[in-house]
Amino acid sequence: MKEISEMKLPDNVKYTDDHEWAKDEGGNVKIGITDYAQDQLGDIVFVEMPEVGATYEKGDEFGTVESVKAVSELFMPICGEIVAINEGLEDAPEQVNSDPYDGGWMISVKPSDTGELDALMDKAAYLDMLKG
Amino acid sequence: MTEKMGTTGLILKEKLLWERGKTGREGFSFPRQDVDQTPMDPEFARDDLDIPDLSEVDVIRHFTRLSTWNFGVDTGMYPLGSCTMKYNPKTNERQASLPGFAGAHPLLPESLSQGALELMYNLERYLAEITGMDAVSLQPAAGAHGELAGMLLIYAYHKSKGNQRHKIIIPDTAHGTNPASAALCGYTPVPVKSNERGVLSTEDIAAVMDDDTAGIMVTNPNTLGLFEENMKEVADIVHAKGGLVYGDGANMNAVMGIIDMKEIGIDVLHLNLHKTFSTPHGGGGPGSGPVCVNKILEPFLPVPRVEKKDGKFRLQYNRPDAIGRLMTFHGHFGIMVRAYSYILSMGPDGLKKASQLAVLNANYIKEKLKDIYHLPFDRPCMHECVFSDKHQSGNKVSTLDIAKRLLDYGFHPPTVYFPLVVSGAIMIEPTETECKDDIDQFIQAMRDIAGEAKENPELLHKSPEKTKVSRLDEAAAARKPCLAG
Amino acid sequence: MRYLPHTDEEISEMLGVVGAESLDDLFSTVPTNCCCRLPIDLPEALSEWDLNRHMDELSGNMAVSPDYKVFMGAGSYDHFIPASNTYVRSRSEFVTSYTPYQPEMSQGTLQGIYEYQTLAARLMGMDVATASHYDGATALTEALLMAIRKTRKQKVAVSRLVHPLHREVIKTYFGPTGFEIIELPAGPDGRTDLSAIDGLDDIAAVAIQSPNFFGCIEDLKIAAEKAGAQKALFITSFTEAIAYGLLKSPGSLGAEIVAGDGQSLGLPRSFGGPGLGMLGSKSKYVRSLPGRLVGRATDVNGKDGFVLTLSTREQHIRREKATSNICSNNSLCALSAAIYMATLGGSGLRRLAEMNHQKAEYLKNELKKAGMTIPFSAKTFNEFVVKFPDGFKSSYDRLLEKKIVAGLPLASYYPELADHYLLCATETASREDMDMLVREVTV
Incomplete structure (x- = not known):
């Protein structure tokens, strides 16, 4: 397990208390799980994804992420429509471990309310939460 | 350092079955062809059955080699907590394979199956007597199936009152099957934490028990190996609000002849014949999970029930309140024969003594290891004790490393990482059939490993080294599952 | 007891380590209101010898092959086990x-x-x-x-x-x-x-x-x-x-x-x-x-x-x-x-399945020849339904006394199928046994 000081926590993404991250990519929002979450879960073996085109409310479960001995639900940080999923994770779910913010992204969402993203935690607030 | 049980030996490789086969071999003796050959219409027949042809020698050698890669209770101590890996008496196997039992068709007319029905009738009465409950159904196939039966009975009871409920209380020390079984009946689990003494507190139960809660699922002794000392009061609270108490009897081996389950407030209890009553685990089953109930729940028991009338045994189907049928036929009869044979071999005094010695063995191990392994609840235990890796984790040695190192010492590891309430749990259940010498050897192995954890943690990380394979990459296996050849 | 290896000396020694006076004392954490158990009322322990006798007697009360000829499948089949x-x-x-x-x-x-x-x-x-x-x-x-x-x-x-x-x-x-x-x-x-x-x-x-x-x-x-x-x-x-x-x-x-x-x-x-x-x-x-x-x-x-x-x-x-x-x-x-499956292999499984089919076809045809009705025309494998003459129940019971189980009566599962029986013949049914069944049902 990593110490909190070893966690990769980029400045340009927002964080949720369920340990998802969300990043504005010029209109659509990319979503994945944080370095802390992947470290807690251990070796990721499978990511269950939603259908493209589905719409979710903020806080809805959009999928699950599985390690060998644990399964964890994934929750929407914002509301919106799924416009893309990371199909690469089907063959290589380990990217969530090795590269949680880039190769390990999970879904791309067209937000219904752009204000919701701003309301999420920034790096400092998330770090405070992790430190408890 | 004492001499280890584990040694090196000649372990033979063995191919997969289909890598051994050759068309033209046969391993089966066919009966005489005494009727005309009427071919099946080709429209119905297949031509794609890809199963290897082998000789009888091939088959025996293949599976014998495979068996040598396994470890069983007959091989050595198997202190797997919550699983009651006691010795499986060989006379039980003889009884179950008697041609009259092994060859019997389940739908024979009652007049032609009196022996099997009598055995089932007697076994139900014996299990009722051992638990203190009023009536028993032997139909459930395994512990989880018995739990499901219990939940269906509770569901049927509330339904009969015209007042279905939606929640069920499940303590954090419960077996994982408990919430899964409850969910099949549409009950939402309400988790309750055990208190600082490792047991349920009456206040916590009173706080969540309400008239939309169907009842509580309690394992007693619980999975920390502790007796739920407030059991009677907890049951009173649940009953006062119209709920029922489900007892998970997986740990019955601690209390045969000592606790009366009905008396402590349990309404329905499942047993594992493959734990307490000595039937073998078979590498994961078949087991048998009879469900025992009090008078209130008896009308709901699954059909058919075995009855005795005018000295004859018969199957009663006409039970309008029954939950229905849980298996195609009568349950795992072959397992029932073994348990029946065990009970008759032990007698009432033998069963009680078995529980006493199971508890003695667990407490002895607890006392002999608690100076070097962290014991989260330092109290007298029942048939199992739970340690953790807290004293070893500073050296980056985890419960998994300790468990794997035990393999090299020639022991099956304890249950690890369960119950979840203890981080890095090491749950040891020696059972009564381990003698003091073997237990001392196990204790010494655990002590040696604690020493190695301090001096040479790398040795533990690399273990096991003497087994046919070492640690397997479970993540890779789950990412790209290969489930058939 | 032969499954309990402890000697009295070992028990005393272990109790000493645990700090308990007696085996009963080990249960001191069980509150008295929970520990109210009367001795269990079960038969006294049997020797292995006596157990064998008892079990031989119980299992001897069962109708099984070769004494009985059971032409019944319905989810439980008689196949030879090597x-x-x-x-x-x-x-x-x-x-x-x-x-x-x-x-x-x-x-x-x-x-x-x-x-x-x-x-x-x-x-x-x-x-x-x-x-x-x-x-x-x-x-x-x-x-x-x-x-x-x-x-x-x-x-x-x-x-x-x-x-x-x-x-x-x-x-x-x-x-x-x-x-x-x-x-x-x-x-x-x-x-x-x-x-x-x-x-x-x-x-x-x-x-x-x-x-x-x-x-x-x-x-x-x-x-x-x-x-x-x-x-x-x-x-x-x-x-x-x-x-x-x-x-x-x-x-x-x-x-x-x-x-x-x-x-x-x-x-x-x-x-x-x-x-x-x-x-x-x-x-x-x-x-x-x-x-x-x-x-x-x-x-x-x-x-x-x-x-x-x-x-x-x-x-x-x-x-x-x-x-x-x-x-x-x-x-x-x-x-x-x-x-x-390994013992049979693909070739053996095929041959065994064919044999099951042939035995059942033989029995079906012989019953038909003897005047029984085969009510369903669809192809079958090793089981089939026969409609026996009305009121066959008494013949069925008579056959039981002759140690023949002439299939499974279907009326309790399908009320409209009175006098219909589900019969099964696997590789274990010999021609002589099947001929005997046909003779007996037509008596």
Whole structure:
């Protein structure tokens, strides 16, 4: 397990208390799980994804992420429509471990309310939460 | 350092079955062809059955080699907590394979199956007597199936009152099957934490028990190996609000002849014949999970029930309140024969003594290891004790490393990482059939490993080294599952 | 007691370490209001000698071959089990081990189950088979629940010719759930009336047994097409696994999930259990399958081995959200089935299945020649329905006294079928025995 000081926590993404991250990519929002979450879960073996085109409310479960001995639900940080999923994770779910913010992204969402993203935690607030 | 049980030996490789086969071999003796050959219409027949042809020698050698890669209770101590890996008496196997039992068709007319029905009738009465409950159904196939039966009975009871409920209380020390079984009946689990003494507190139960809660699922002794000392009061609270108490009897081996389950407030209890009553685990089953109930729940028991009338045994189907049928036929009869044979071999005094010695063995191990392994609840235990890796984790040695190192010492590891309430749990259940010498050897192995954890943690990380394979990459296996050849 | 190894001296010594005065004293943490047990009232312990006598007597009260001629299948079949099979499956390393949670010292069970999964999948025409379930009824029920989860629909269509006791189990499991069972009726030829599937909307699955309870071989291809047209998963069930040594596999005819009982694959009937719940699916449903699965893996040194895998589907991890509550399965029965299938091989299974078919055809024809009615025209495997003369019950009872069980009376399962009996002849039925049956029913 990593110490909190070893966690990769980029400045340009927002964080949720369920340990998802969300990043504005010029209109659509990319979503994945944080370095802390992947470290807690251990070796990721499978990511269950939603259908493209589905719409979710903020806080809805959009999928699950599985390690060998644990399964964890994934929750929407914002509301919106799924416009893309990371199909690469089907063959290589380990990217969530090795590269949680880039190769390990999970879904791309067209937000219904752009204000919701701003309301999420920034790096400092998330770090405070992790430190408890 | 004492001499280890584990040694090196000649372990033979063995191919997969289909890598051994050759068309033209046969391993089966066919009966005489005494009727005309009427071919099946080709429209119905297949031509794609890809199963290897082998000789009888091939088959025996293949599976014998495979068996040598396994470890069983007959091989050595198997202190797997919550699983009651006691010795499986060989006379039980003889009884179950008697041609009259092994060859019997389940739908024979009652007049032609009196022996099997009598055995089932007697076994139900014996299990009722051992638990203190009023009536028993032997139909459930395994512990989880018995739990499901219990939940269906509770569901049927509330339904009969015209007042279905939606929640069920499940303590954090419960077996994982408990919430899964409850969910099949549409009950939402309400988790309750055990208190600082490792047991349920009456206040916590009173706080969540309400008239939309169907009842509580309690394992007693619980999975920390502790007796739920407030059991009677907890049951009173649940009953006062119209709920029922489900007892998970997986740990019955601690209390045969000592606790009366009905008396402590349990309404329905499942047993594992493959734990307490000595039937073998078979590498994961078949087991048998009879469900025992009090008078209130008896009308709901699954059909058919075995009855005795005018000295004859018969199957009663006409039970309008029954939950229905849980298996195609009568349950795992072959397992029932073994348990029946065990009970008759032990007698009432033998069963009680078995529980006493199971508890003695667990407490002895607890006392002999608690100076070097962290014991989260330092109290007298029942048939199992739970340690953790807290004293070893500073050296980056985890419960998994300790468990794997035990393999090299020639022991099956304890249950690890369960119950979840203890981080890095090491749950040891020696059972009564381990003698003091073997237990001392196990204790010494655990002590040696604690020493190695301090001096040479790398040795533990690399273990096991003497087994046919070492640690397997479970993540890779789950990412790209290969489930058939 | 021979299973309790402690000497009195050892007990005293151990009590001393624990700090207890006596064995009773070990239970001091049990409150007095819980410890109110009267001595258990059970028969005194029997010696092994006396136990044998008692058990010989009980088992001697059972009607079994060779004393009795039992022409009854209906989900429990009389097949010959080679001595080699009983011998090797009884090895204590298989029998006395636990679920292979520690793969390093359980490779025997794991490879054996992997081989079972493979052979079972090939027999059923599926991509994957689970490590086993309790029996055919519970496997079929789990298959239906799986289809309900997968499709998020609440209704299933089940043929009336699925084993009546399997249908009872489905009903029991469905009791508290609100899921609905639509019964597909039987047609006049002894097969399911598949036209009833047309127009059923919003169904999660269609379940057809083949050979069905009347022994008739169903048209699975048409059933699969019709189920597909309703966007329902097509499930095939079976009770006689030997049939698929000869018949086209359900998977090759369009089944997406197959569930059945594998008792025929080398397991004694044992008064109905333990049998073997077989469950398989196409690979796209593998993560929805309930029950244990064994998969290939490599160890840290690159050696090949096997582990339990995809366990996040199971109760110990996913708890109330698991695909099933199943924990123990019928592992040793699955291993036995693998041993049996290996003993026969593909060629032997085919030959055995043909022989079963021929024996049953012989008996059917002889009964027909003797004037009995064969009410259903559909092709059968090793079981078939006979309509005996009205009021046959008294003849049936007379035959029981002559140690012949002339099939299973169907009226209690299908009230409209008075005097109809389900008969079965496997490879174990000799021509002389069948001729005797025909003679006796025509007396």
